[in-house]
Amino acid sequence: MTHPDLAPIRVTLLGTGTPQPDIERFGSATLIQAAGLNLLFDAGRGASLRLTQAGCPLGALHAVFFTHFHSDHTAGFADVYTSGYIPAPFGKRRKPLRIFGPEGIEEFAEGMQMAFRGDVRERAIQSLPVEATRLVPSRISEGVVFDEHGVRVTAFGTYHHDFAPTYGFRIDHAGFSVVLSGDTAADPRVGDAARDCDLLVHEVAAIHPSMQDDAFFRDVVMKGHTSPEEAAAIFSGARPRLAVFTHIVQIPGGAMGPSVQSILDRTALGYDGTVIPGQDLMTLDIGESGVHVSSALAEQAHA
Numbered sequence: 667m668t669h670p671d672l673a674p675i676r677v678t679l680l681g682t683g684t685p686q687p688d689i690e691r692f693g694s695a696t697l698i699q700a701a702g703l704n705l706l707f708d709a710g711r712g713a714s715l716r717l718t719q720a721g722c723p724l725g726a727l728h729a730v731f732f733t734h735f736h737s738d739h740t741a742g743f744a745d746v747y748t749s750g751y752i753p754a755p756f757g758k759r760r761k762p763l764r765i766f767g768p769e770g771i772e773e774f775a776e777g778m779q780m781a782f783r784g785d786v787r788e789r790a791i792q793s794l795p796v797e798a799t800r801l802v803p804s805r806i807s808e809g810v811v812f813d814e815h816g817v818r819v820t821a822f823g824t825y826h827h828d829f830a831p832t833y834g835f836r837i838d839h840a841g842f843s844v845v846l847s848g849d850t851a852a853d854p855r856v857g858d859a860a861r862d863c864d865l866l867v868h869e870v871a872a873i874h875p876s877m878q879d880d881a882f883f884r885d886v887v888m889k890g891h892t893s894p895e896e897a898a899a900i901f902s903g904a905r906p907r908l909a910v911f912t913h914i915v916q917i918p919g920g921a922m923g924p925s926v927q928s929i930l931d932r933t934a935l936g937y938d939g940t941v942i943p944g945q946d947l948m949t950l951d952i953g954e955s956g957v958h959v960s961s962a963l964a965e966q967a968h969a
């Protein structure tokens with residue numbers, strides 16, 4: 667069996683949560699490491715902390731990709747950006763940071779740099795290269811958006827109700843592939859992009875039965891997210907080697923949300939392949955022997 671450290675692609679789920687502040691599930695963020703590249707997909711709340719726990723210095727990121735600009739996917743970026751250029755072991759970025767995202771990425775970069783102008787000015791005294799504090803934005807559209815060192819990132823459109831444009835990503839390297847759905851309602855474009863991929867990381871949302879008829883959740887929230895039954899249909903068409911749920915939206919009735927187990931049970935009614943619930947710091951190594959799953963949090967708990 668391939669040693670996990672040598673896997674052609676390593677995926678680390680940094681944040682599997684939603685806008686709800688949750689110490690167990692940070693904001694959306696996924697680290698993909700391949701061919702020596704560290705690529706970050708979304709940077710929700712706490713991304714810098716989880717990157718550090720995953721052993722990836724903030725200054726070692728080669729590029730950041732955004733699926734869309736909802737705050738639960740971007741709120742952690744300011745820290746990733748600014749702490750990454752501090753000349754300490756956790757930072758040390760010497761070059762501009764490239765960020766890729768939908769229309770609006772230029773304004774996002776400009777606003778971010780404007781907000782931290784004072785920080786840049788102060789730190790320049792500490793002989794920080796100004797280059798290191800720059801963001802270089804690239805606007806994405808459908809198709810290949812990044813192709814370096816044999817790692818190809820392809821963007822595809824998704825449907826996130828009234829929020830547009832939104833994208834998912836497929837990452838290919840050495841004959842292996844990962845697909846990230848981003849936030850989306852059930853969309854055949856995700857299934858098409860994920861056909862026979864090794865790993866499909868897909869969002870999911872479930873409403874507690876007592877809230878089933880709540881107009882806001884039914885007509886707004888669920889219009890932009892994927893139910894377990896819909897996810898099962900997408901998985902059945904795509905047949906990934908492994909499917910993992912992330913961005914798990916559990917809309918409560920009273921104090922209780924639908925359990926993760928109930929989401930898995932509902933999915934299993936329509937899909938006979940393997941589906942696991944993602945958790946923060948879960949690592950998925952993709953190689954010849956399949957997808958090797960390990961969980962830093964679980965290992966810490968058992969230590």
Ligand SMILES: [Zn+2]
Nearest residue numbers: 734736826849
């Ligand atoms: Zn969203």
Ligand SMILES: [Zn+2]
Nearest residue numbers: 736738739849
């Ligand atoms: Zn979201």
